[in-house]
Amino acid sequence: MAATTIYVPRETAAISVGADDVAIAIARHAKEAGDQIRLVRNGSWGASWLEPLIEVKVDNKRIAYGNVEAADIRDLFAAGLTSGGMHAKRLGPIDDIPYLIDQDRWTFWRCGLIEPLSLDDFRAHQGFNALETAFESGPQAVIDAVTTSGLRGRGGAGFPTGIKWKTVADTPGGQKYITVNADEGDSGTFSDRILIEGDPLGLIESMLIAGFAVGASRGYIYLRSEYPLARSILSRAIEIAHDAGWLGDDIQGSGFDFDIELHVGAGSYVCGEETAMLESLEGRPGIVRYKPPLPAFEGLFGKPTVVNNVVTLASVPNIINLGGERYASYGVDRSKGTLAFQLAGNIRRGGLVEKAFGITVRQLIEDWGGGTASGRPVKAVQVGGPLGAYLTAEQLDTPLDYEAFTNMGAMIGHGGIVVFDDTVNMAHQARFAMEFCAIESCGKCTPCRIGSTRGVEVIDRIIADDNREENYDLLVELCDTMEDASLCAMGGMTPYPVRSILKYFAEDFASAQGADQ
Amino acid sequence: MTTQAYDSEIASRIIAGFDARPEMLVQVLVAFVERFGWISEDAVRQVAAELNLSRAEVHGVVSYYHDFRTSPPGRHIVKICQAESCQAMGSRQLSAHMVKTLGLAMHSSTEAFTLEPVYCLGNCACSPAIMVDGRSYGRVTAERFDGIVAALQESG
Numbered sequence: 260m261a262a263t264t265i266y267v268p269r270e271t272a273a274i275s276v277g278a279d280d281v282a283i284a285i286a287r288h289a290k291e292a293g294d295q296i297r298l299v300r301n302g303s304w305g306a307s308w309l310e311p312l313i314e315v316k317v318d319n320k321r322i323a324y325g326n327v328e329a330a331d332i333r334d335l336f337a338a339g340l341t342s343g344g345m346h347a348k349r350l351g352p353i354d355d356i357p358y359l360i361d362q363d364r365w366t367f368w369r370c371g372l373i374e375p376l377s378l379d380d381f382r383a384h385q386g387f388n389a390l391e392t393a394f395e396s397g398p399q400a401v402i403d404a405v406t407t408s409g410l411r412g413r414g415g416a417g418f419p420t421g422i423k424w425k426t427v428a429d430t431p432g433g434q435k436y437i438t439v440n441a442d443e444g445d446s447g448t449f450s451d452r453i454l455i456e457g458d459p460l461g462l463i464e465s466m467l468i469a470g471f472a473v474g475a476s477r478g479y480i481y482l483r484s485e486y487p488l489a490r491s492i493l494s495r496a497i498e499i500a501h502d503a504g505w506l507g508d509d510i511q512g513s514g515f516d517f518d519i520e521l522h523v524g525a526g527s528y529v530c531g532e533e534t535a536m537l538e539s540l541e542g543r544p545g546i547v548r549y550k551p552p553l554p555a556f557e558g559l560f561g562k563p564t565v566v567n568n569v570v571t572l573a574s575v576p577n578i579i580n581l582g583g584e585r586y587a588s589y590g591v592d593r594s595k596g597t598l599a600f601q602l603a604g605n606i607r608r609g610g611l612v613e614k615a616f617g618i619t620v621r622q623l624i625e626d627w628g629g630g631t632a633s634g635r636p637v638k639a640v641q642v643g644g645p646l647g648a649y650l651t652a653e654q655l656d657t658p659l660d661y662e663a664f665t666n667m668g669a670m671i672g673h674g675g676i677v678v679f680d681d682t683v684n685m686a687h688q689a690r691f692a693m694e695f696c697a698i699e700s701c702g703k704c705t706p707c708r709i710g711s712t713r714g715v716e717v718i719d720r721i722i723a724d725d726n727r728e729e730n731y732d733l734l735v736e737l738c739d740t741m742e743d744a745s746l747c748a749m750g751g752m753t754p755y756p757v758r759s760i761l762k763y764f765a766e767d768f769a770s771a772q773g774a775d776q
Numbered sequence: 777m778t779t780q781a782y783d784s785e786i787a788s789r790i791i792a793g794f795d796a797r798p799e800m801l802v803q804v805l806v807a808f809v810e811r812f813g814w815i816s817e818d819a820v821r822q823v824a825a826e827l828n829l830s831r832a833e834v835h836g837v838v839s840y841y842h843d844f845r846t847s848p849p850g851r852h853i854v855k856i857c858q859a860e861s862c863q864a865m866g867s868r869q870l871s872a873h874m875v876k877t878l879g880l881a882m883h884s885s886t887e888a889f890t891l892e893p894v895y896c897l898g899n900c901a902c903s904p905a906i907m908v909d910g911r912s913y914g915r916v917t918a919e920r921f922d923g924i925v926a927a928l929q930e931s932g
Contacts, residue, residue, distance in 0.1 A: 272902050275914035307901030446859030449898040484806065484843055485897050487910050523806050526842035528895060542801035543833075544840035560799075602901060604864035609901030632865070641860055645895075675900070679864045691863070695895065701840075 262295040263341040264316040268371070269300035270456045271488050272449070277328055278311040284332035285313075294341050302457020304371030305599075305611030306358050314353055317343040323350040358608065358627055363589055363615045365597045366574045367450075370457030375492060378499055381460045387505065389576035393468050394513045401472040402428060405575060407583030409595030414440055414531070414568030415643065415672040415748070417661045420575075423565060426555040427473040430563040435475035437466050437565045438540065438558070439572060441482040441489075442524050442531040445644025447675030450599040451569035453611055455482070455489040458573070459496035463506065463519065465572035468579065469565055470517045478517060479559065481536050483524040494521055528645075528699040532747045533566040535701060546701045547747045568673070570599055590616035594660040602628045604641075604677035621655035624678060635680035639688070639764065643672025645695050646752035648759035649679075649688065668758060685764035686771035689757045690718045696753040707750025710741040714757070722771040731768075735761065779813035779849070784822055786811065791826045798827045801837055805844055814845040849890035852928050854878070855907040858893045861900035870904050873918045877925060888929070 267282040268274075282298060289296040306312060309325035316322075322343035324335065331348060338344040350356060353371075373380045381387075393401045406421025427435055439462070443451040455462060466478045482490055497519050500506045508516045527545045529535045534548035537559050558564025574596065578586050587595045594616035600623055602609045607629035614623070620640060624630065631637055639649040648669035650657070657663055664671050679688075693714030702708045714737055720730045738754035738761075745751040760767070780786075790807045794800035804827070808819055815838050824831045838844045856862075856871050871893075875881060878889050885891075899905035902914025908924055 271897075271912050272899050272914055275899050275902055275905065275912035310902070443898060444896055446857075446896045447861045447900045448896075449900055452898045483898075485894060485907070488912075522803055524841075525802055525806055525809075525844060526894070527840065539802055540799070542797075542799040542803075542837070544837055546840075603861040604900065604903060606901075609903075611901075645860060675861075677861045677864055677900070683864065688860070688863075691860070695859075699895070 262297045264297045264299055265341075266299045266301045266314040266316075266321065267311065268303045268313075269375075269488070269492075270303035270310075271452060271486070272307040273303055273310040273312070274488070276310050280329040281311045281313060281327050281332065284329040288332050288336045289341075292336055294336070296341065299374050301373065302370045302375050303453055304353070304359055305367065305453055305613075306356065306608075307610040308608040309350070309358075309610075312350075315340055315343050321353045323353045323356060324348045325350045358610070358612075361627075362613050363597045364613050365577050365586065365589070366570060367454060367457070367599055367611065367613050368577075369461055370453055373458065375457055375459055376495055376499060378460065378503055381458075385576075385580060386460055387464055389579035390464050390467050390471070391511075392579050393471050394511075394515065398428065398472045398474065401468060401579065404578050404583040405472070408574075408578045408586035409583075409590070409593070410571065410574055410578065410586065411594070411661070412568055413570040413574070413598065413673065414533075415445075415670070417671075420567065420571055423555055423567075424469065424473050426553075427475070427563045427565050430556055432563045434477070434560075435473055435563045435565075436559045437469045437473070437475045437478040437567070438537065439466060439478065439480040439569055440531060440533065440536055440566055441480055441486075441569050442536060443483060443486075443569070443673065444528040444531045445646075445673050445675050447603040447641065447677035448601050448644060448673045449603075450601055450611055450674060452486050452489050453599075454569055454573050455486070456492050459493045460500060461576065462493070462569060462573055463496060463500050465575050466519060467505070467510070467515075467517050468575055469567065469572060471515050473563075473565055475565065476516045476518070478519040479540055480519060480521045481524060481530070481540055482521060484526055490521070490523060497521060527701075528695075529701045529747075529749050532749065535747075536566070537564070544701070546703050547749075549746065570673075591658065591660050593662060598659065598671070598674045600659070600674045600676055602676055602678070605631045605633055605680045606678045607632050616660055617658045619656050619658050620650065620676060623659075623676060624655065628678070631678060631680045633680045633682075635682065637678055638681040638683055639679045639685060641677045641679070641688075641756065642675070643670040644675050645692065646670070646748055646755055647672050647675075648755045649685065649764070650759070651763045668755065670752070670755065684771050685760045685767040686718065686722055689760040690715060690722070692753055692756040693718060696749060700749060704744070704746040704750060706741045706744040707746070707753070710737055710745075710750060711753060713737060714741075714753075721768050724769075724772070727768070731761070779811065782812050782816050782818055784818070787819060787822050788826065791823065796826055796828075798829055801827060801829065801834065802841070805838060805841075809843055809845065813849045814847060816846075847885070850885045850888050852888060852909055853890045853892065855892045855894040855897070857895070857897050857899075857903070857905045859896040861896070862904040865903035867904040870916060870918060870921065874906075874921060877922060
């Protein structure tokens with residue numbers, strides 16, 4: 260009898276709630292029971308709330324079991340796990356789970372599906388097809404497809420990717436670079452990590468396509484140190500690609516040379532800002548640079564450089580495979596395509612949901628997220644990381660669209676959605692926004708370096724009812740200064756969450772004193 | 777954590793592994809922290825000499841990044857996320873519990889433990905999240921944390 264394939268994710272969230280122990284228990288019980296199994300450590304489908312989510316392949320269907328613990332394994336085997344037997348934790352075929360099937364999986368479609376470090380599995384799922392197409396059609400066709408797709412930077416800034424690539428391609432200057440920003444520091448975001456852990460070869464293919472399109476022969480990945488598993492998987496994937504001739508000189512006989520170097524961050528949030536990241540890649544403190552010049556003209560080591568977020572790049576292979584028009588058919592207005600939204604914080608069903616732009620925050624929180632984990636009412640939702648505004652429960656019907664968010668003083672950023680229930684005191688969140696800026700500021704510009712510390716002090720005075728009215732006005736003025744005069748988004752956007760709290764949750768300042776932090 | 781005392785020969789090998797390229801300074805220091813747990817004055821001197829940088833340049837980088845500790849950590853490094861997603865799931869209360877259980881303040885160490893705040897571990901759908909010796913734990917309760925600490929104390 261052929262061995263039964265059982266999938267147990269090797270992904271940070273799954274492991275953090277016991278997936279490794281589950282894998283060990285499965286191997287042990289299968290051995291005891293004399294069952295022939297093949298244990299595959301896949302990536303995560305992104306339904307983190309169901310982790311550890313294991314699957315058993317039965318008649319070419321993958322039957323899922325959710326929230327499996329090592330202690331369940333004996334029971335599961337007794338219930339006929341290897342033939343997809345009934346059990347309280349059985350969810351049915353993975354393809355029938357509403358959380359997953361109701362998504363628009365353009366960029367993350369291989370995550371969960373494949374064995375991340377199997378080149379054969381990657382190739383069997385269209386891996387490197389887009390690169391081969393690019394080699395045939397030439398660099399200009401790649402840039403045209405990306406431009407047509409309307410793809411914008413998914414790191415948060417939303418700059419059109421096609422224009423960025425064209426700029427680098429058109430800039431004279433010998434050596435050019437592709438740099439990947441995997442310094443995913445926003446709280447509430449984990450899509451870069453899920454992609455790297457679940458489809459690392461897909462990221463490598465994306466970098467190769469970008470390098471080929473703009474004429475760059477070297478790529479750098481800047482990965483945050485808080486992601487040790489992603490680092491180990493990505494390092495191995497780079498070796499695998501190298502050994503198989505998908506990295507190095509004359510890749511697959513195309514005449515195109517490309518190499519990748521993986522750099523690890525050292526715990527600085529601001530290194531997610533593109534110029535700070537370049538400084539760090541050059542071995543210096545992650546202090547932001549003045550712009551201009553833009554990195555597309557003078558980036559890494561002063562050479563023309565593409566700086567793209569992981570998700571931005573990973574959206575490209577399917578744009579080549581399926582066409583830019585197809586990607587542009589998703590989404591609304593100038594927000595084309597899909598975004599991997601990440602449901603986090605106080606949410607019943609947290610995880611990654613890749614959907615076309617235009618869906619509302621409420622749909623994501625209610626239809627996918629199932630409301631708060633605590634069962635209490637939603638009070639505030641922070642979208643776009645620590646520099647994003649807090650939305651009120653009434654604002655949740657706003658469609659997720661870059662411009663719609665900008666118009667209300669908010670931002671989509673990297674797609675993180677952090678839910679708070681009604682036990683939160685928003686004055687504490689305003690204080691934290693300033694405090695975080697003070698901790699993470701690179702110190703180059705005064706509004707950010709000093710303003711954030713003064714911000715914490717002023718908020719403390721407002722909370723303590725020390726000249727509340729005057730200090731309130733002072734805080735607004737401080738926000739103006741930081742927003743107008745900071746060098747980068749760190750100081751420039753820290754006022755976003757603060758202002759949203761001043762505007763919509765001002766009553767919390769009066770009740771913050773002595774409130775449970 | 778299996779860090780070891782500073783050893784200039786091992787340090788030299790690490791630096792050589794990066795071809796002694798000065799632009800690899802951050803990467804060299806990352807490797808030092810992984811190997812030795814912290815960046816000592818000896819380390820700063822040696823890195824500066826072997827990468828052909830000034831000690832001031834190396835010091836500037838060491839002092840900039842949160843990961844580059846300048847005092848030796850405990851045998852086990854406990855990091856707790858303090859960012860918004862975890863706050864929404866009670867990380868402030870969990871932090872207070874951890875401070876009390878371990879008997880040490882944030883950013884401080886005993887021989888056994890180092891406790892450090894971290895701003896996002898990227899495990900936000902399973903908040904609150906902590907990391908112990910490089911391993912992630914999600915949906916952490918006070919009880920689960922006590923269990924993790926008890927297991928560490930048993931293993932030394």
